[in-house]
Amino acid sequence: MDIRNILLVSPMYKELQVLIEKEDPGKSIRFIPEEKLTQADLSWADALVSFNLKADYDYSSVKWVHSLGAGVDRFLFKKEWNDEILLTRTICSFGQRIAEYCLSYILKDLQFHDTFHEQQQQKKWEQRTPKLIGNQKVLVYGTGEIGQMIAKVFSELGVDVYGVSLSGKEKEYYTEVLKLDSHYSRLNEMNYVINTLPLTERTEKLFDSSIFSRLTEAGFINVGRGASVDEEALLQALTDNQVSFAVLDVFAQEPLPENNPLWSHPRVQITPHISAVTTANEGAACFLETLKNIDENKPLTNRVDTIKGY
CATH class of the missing domain: 3.40.50.720 (NAD(P)-binding Rossmann-like Domain)
Structure with a gap:
């Protein structure tokens, strides 16, 4: 050429x-x-x-x-x-950056940062034992370069990392890789769900009620593409406590419009597409x-x- x-x-x-x-x-x-x-x-x-x-x-x-x-x-x-x-x-360095981004928010959750911050504002002394990351199960959608780096970083900390891909082909650092079409039965076991998938016609609004309704107080992190998430379904899952919190770095429309309800939701953390700059x-x-x-x-x-x- x-x-x-x-x-x-x-x-x-x-x-x-x-x-x-x-x-x-x-x-x-x-x-x-x-x-x-x-x-x-x-x-x-x-x-x-x-x-x-x-x-x-x-x-x-x-x-x-x-x-x-x-x-x-x-x-x-x-x-x-x-x-x-x-x-x-x-x-x-996208994989390393995204892995560290996800790890920071999961550790924040396990260490009860928000709870202790609120207690500090109230001058309230009430002990609560942080959870160990090695006892968690994390499901990563997308097992390419970025997903594999997340699996590597997390598995080295003792996390059971599960993957979801079109093929279900086994890959290093994953406890198990599941096929996209048949992974639903494992969703209720997961403590955290991370999306790294690219946007295709297959992944557009993939994360809808069929996925969220099967979760049990799981944390959801989206570092893939915003259009992969049905925002109304996510908001409903937060209301129903199927999703305990959401960390969103990408959106279908960027910048995120000021009237979008995600801005003001108490259990949503928004970052301006910076997880892998x-x-x-x-x-x-x-x-x-x-x-x-x-x-x-x-x-x-x-x-x-x-x-x-x-």
Whole structure:
């Protein structure tokens, strides 16, 4: 594949420009913010490097699209994709970042941080024994790179980590991997549920009452995609105590609208899509490595299966 002209569109285009030009990849590259993007730029480019374009553009003239994030639903979800266009994604420290993010909220729950904070405000001395993380069962939806890192981090702390995937194929660090179509019978055993799945037609609103109603006071963490969750079903599950708390980092609409009831729910913790942020250094490094592999016709470990959507 002959790549000569590259268009990089990102809010952090200036930082990326400094890092990429320092390495001198020998290409003609335009670094621009999204608001300056035009169709003429795309017509000029052989390749597009971006993260989350907010408008629809015609990519038909490019040979390669590289996502600065791990997810590619912005390019694929409910869209027609030309199979002749190569699609790759960024692989970096996402798994470690997300594992630590999830671990922090689970430890917060097990150590009764909120309870003791409330007692402090009331100047109330009342002891309560924290729970051990090694006695917990965690169910992770998605057993890819991110899910496997979560399983590794948690299993090393003695947690029984279960996975859910389309195939149900066994993987390292998991006590058991269940098929998406037949995992429901184990849901009531789980203390925590973590979603890392990409957004596809199969996973859109996957987390609805059919899943939430089978939980028993479980914590729910979503670091996958917001559109995978039926928000009304989640709110009802919180009311019914099937879900004890929810930590939500991703939403179907971002930023989350001010009138969304999730903002004010006492057992919902909201973060602004920060569980796995692509840093400029990591984004530049993965892009340059992918470009080098393309130029040298080497295998691409970050190539996206556009049929599967990930």
